[in-house]
Amino acid sequence: MSVRKNMIGRAIIYSVIFICFYAVIIPHASAEVNVSWQSISYPMDAGKVGSPLSVKFTVTDTELDDNGIIDKINVLLSSSTGDTTTLTLKETMDNGIFSNKDLVLTNGIAEFQISQKVKISVLDNCDSGTHGNCDPKLIETLTPENGIDVGSDTDVSGISISLSETGPNTGIFSRILKFSSLASNANTATLLVKPGDVISIVDGVTLVISNGLIIPSPGDVGSIPVEPGGTVTANYKGESALTNIKTSPIGPGRGGGGLILPGVVPDFVSSGGSDFNEPPTLGMNLAGQKLLVRCGVNFDGNCFDITSGYHEEFKLYEMMSGQHTISITMYCNHGVQHCNYVGLGIMPYSEFNTNPTWWIEITKNLGGQWTKTIKDPQGFLGIVTITTQIVDEKFQVVSFTIEFKNKDTDPMKVGIQLRDSNNGVRNWYLNEGVKFTDSDAYPYVQSEFEPPLKVEALCLNENPNHRYSCAFEKVRQLTIKNAEYVLNKMLKNE
Numbered sequence: 375m376s377v378r379k380n381m382i383g384r385a386i387i388y389s390v391i392f393i394c395f396y397a398v399i400i401p402h403a404s405a406e407v408n409v410s411w412q413s414i415s416y417p418m419d420a421g422k423v424g425s426p427l428s429v430k431f432t433v434t435d436t437e438l439d440d441n442g443i444i445d446k447i448n449v450l451l452s453s454s455t456g457d458t459t460t461l462t463l464k465e466t467m468d469n470g471i472f473s474n475k476d477l478v479l480t481n482g483i484a485e486f487q488i489s490q491k492v493k494i495s496v497l498d499n500c501d502s503g504t505h506g507n508c509d510p511k512l513i514e515t516l517t518p519e520n521g522i523d524v525g526s527d528t529d530v531s532g533i534s535i536s537l538s539e540t541g542p543n544t545g546i547f548s549r550i551l552k553f554s555s556l557a558s559n560a561n562t563a564t565l566l567v568k569p570g571d572v573i574s575i576v577d578g579v580t581l582v583i584s585n586g587l588i589i590p591s592p593g594d595v596g597s598i599p600v601e602p603g604g605t606v607t608a609n610y611k612g613e614s615a616l617t618n619i620k621t622s623p624i625g626p627g628r629g630g631g632g633l634i635l636p637g638v639v640p641d642f643v644s645s646g647g648s649d650f651n652e653p654p655t656l657g658m659n660l661a662g663q664k665l666l667v668r669c670g671v672n673f674d675g676n677c678f679d680i681t682s683g684y685h686e687e688f689k690l691y692e693m694m695s696g697q698h699t700i701s702i703t704m705y706c707n708h709g710v711q712h713c714n715y716v717g718l719g720i721m722p723y724s725e726f727n728t729n730p731t732w733w734i735e736i737t738k739n740l741g742g743q744w745t746k747t748i749k750d751p752q753g754f755l756g757i758v759t760i761t762t763q764i765v766d767e768k769f770q771v772v773s774f775t776i777e778f779k780n781k782d783t784d785p786m787k788v789g790i791q792l793r794d795s796n797n798g799v800r801n802w803y804l805n806e807g808v809k810f811t812d813s814d815a816y817p818y819v820q821s822e823f824e825p826p827l828k829v830e831a832l833c834l835n836e837n838p839n840h841r842y843s844c845a846f847e848k849v850r851q852l853t854i855k856n857a858e859y860v861l862n863k864m865l866k867n868e
Contacts, residue, residue: 407613408434409449415618418602419583421478423525424574429477431608431615433463439470447472447610451596454604454619454740455712455795457483462593477606478572478597479619482708482796484586485597488567492551492586494522494575495660496537497801499545499684505579507684510543518560521578524551526588527571533560534578545684546660551575553588570595601795604740652707653798656790658683660800667769671790671804672701680802690806695780701773703765704792710770714738715793718774719749720786720808726801730789734774736760754781754810780812 412430420427431449438445444465449472452458463472478484486492498506498516505520518534525532537547551563558566567573570591575584587597598606600619607616652660656670657680669677673691680686706713719733733749746760756777763771787807793799 406434406436407611409608409610409613409615411608411615411617413617415620416479417620418479418481418600419574419585421476421480421572421585421597423527423530423572424576424583424585428475429479429606429617430474431477431617433472433608433610435470435472435611437470438465440468442468444468445470445472446593449474450609451477451598452607452609453598453600454606455599455601457599459596459598461596464594473594474596475592475594476572477595478585478587479600479606480586480597481584482599482798484584484599485589486553486573486586487589488553488555488569490553492575493548494537494551495546495548496522496577497545497684497799498547498579506547507539507543507545512539513542514539514547516547519578521547522549523576523578524565524573525576526565526567526573528568529558529566532574533558533563533565535560535563540683543685544682548660599796604795653796653800654707654713654792654794655705655800656680656702656792656802657686666705667703670703671788672699672703673808674698674700678804680804682802683800684802686802686804688804688806690785691808693778693808693810695778695810695812697775697777699773699775701771702790702792703769703771706768706770706794708794708796708798709767710764711742712795713770713792714795715791716772717789717791719789720783721789722784723787723805723807726789726803731783731786733789734758734760734776735791736762736772752781754779754783778810781810782812783810785809 410432412428412432416427416429417425419425420429422428433447433449435447438447444467446462446464449461449463450458451461461474461477463474465472496506496516500506500508506514506516508514516537518536521534521536523532523534535549535551537549540546540548549563551565553567554564555568556566558564565573567588569588571588573586573588575586576582585597587595600606602619603621604619605616606619607614656667657665659666660683665679665681668679670680671678673693676691678686678688700718702716702718704713704716715735715737717733717735719730721730730749731752732754734755735747736744737747738744744760744762746758748755748758756779758777759775761773761775763773765771785806786809788804790802790804791799
């Protein structure tokens with residue numbers, strides 16, 4: 375009887391274990407997970423305040439439906455820039471459906487505590503419709519009407535602030551933006567914010583927007599850097615969905631005719647002074663205070679340091695038709711994987727990159743492959759070969775080996791543009807620039823020369839101060855002859 379009881383007991387225990395195992399495993403096998411975005415694409419400035427669009431996605435997990443608990447889940451977000459962030463979402467009711475409140479799309483890393491500051495910079499060179507760097511001898515100021523507008527969720531109307539040029543003729547205007555939990559003040563460039571606020575920085579001329587986020591923020595609100603033409607992917611339990619980032623249009627720009635978005639180049643710095651958003655450079659940093667690149671431009675082995683943020687003067691460089699190599703060394707603060715565009719061309723002094731005589735550019739796609747584009751309406755160029763070489767994690771050399779056809783040009787300025795996937799853009803113009811000469815234009819002249827006269831040396835390699843040398847005797851005879859000549863003249867005069 376006791377054996378039978380033991381067997382029955384074991385059967386009950388095994389049955390309970392099996393039932394518990396079944397209860398745990400079966401729902402997992404039948405559970406469904408779905409991830410979806412509210413829109414298939416978003417513009418670069420989405421995330422509200424300056425843009426009316428919220429960036430939202432939804433996760434459905436049937437395993438968490440009607441289990442008597444208001445659950446929380448973590449969703450990993452990844453951008454094609456290589457950046458990631460995690461949002462914590464809460465069930466609105468016990469239905470297995472989770473949604474975020476908002477995701478702020480940013481140009482580079484742009485999350486700040488209230489105690490931190492933002493350095494904002496604008497490129498402006500007195501082009502049509504703009505108002506900066508009109509006198510190369512002065513340090514100028516952009517008034518609030520032509521400067522920057524900033525706003526937050528707490529102060530949506532925001533403030534307009536002026537910006538000062540970093541030095542004479544730099545064309546770079548900057549201002550430190552501060553945050554406060556008390557009040558906004560346009561005179562001190564202080565913006566009222568609270569934790570979790572989205573902030574927008576708007577170019578007062580081009581109306582280009584760059585966003586940021588004040589942290590700490592709620593778990594269902596976050597930010598992530600994006601790039602034009604890139605993607606953002608939401609990942610949960612092995613399921614994922616992506617949304618596309620719209621390619622940025624070419625806006626009116628400031629000074630240089632057609633800066634790619636953003637016309638505002640935010641230079642976000644923490645209270646410790648870390649410079650997150652330095653756009654690519656081939657010379658000075660954005661503030662014009664540090665030479666980051668030596669030999670930024672190289673013409674056929676001739677090295678030039680670029681010590682200006684926009685315009686560089688150097689002696690006219692003359693090139694004969696034929697093959698030449700122009701190399702550009704660029705500094706990529708975010709890493710060379712983010713530098714994705716180099717443009718090179720020449721143009722009359724009165725023109726900008728928007729109307730070059732010829733223009734060569736290479737663009738890197740999301741897979742890391744470079745594509746070459748040549749604009750040469752007048753037929754100056756022959757074969758063009760471009761090579762790229764990564765020096766280290768932040769430096770890359772791009773070399774243009776170009777066959778120039780037999781055509782003369784007037785002196786032209788050289789234009790260079792660099793871009794990165796964080797939407798950072800830099801333009802340079804190099805004067806006096808270059809001049810191309812047709813090598814066949816020089817006439818061939820046949821010259822004839824008479825053979826040189828052979829003159830016998832009189833006193834070769836002798837010391838004229840030695841009394842017994844040939845040279846000494848020649849000097850002595852000449853001195854006597856001159857003395858006799860003078861004496862005869864004196865006698866005739868008597």
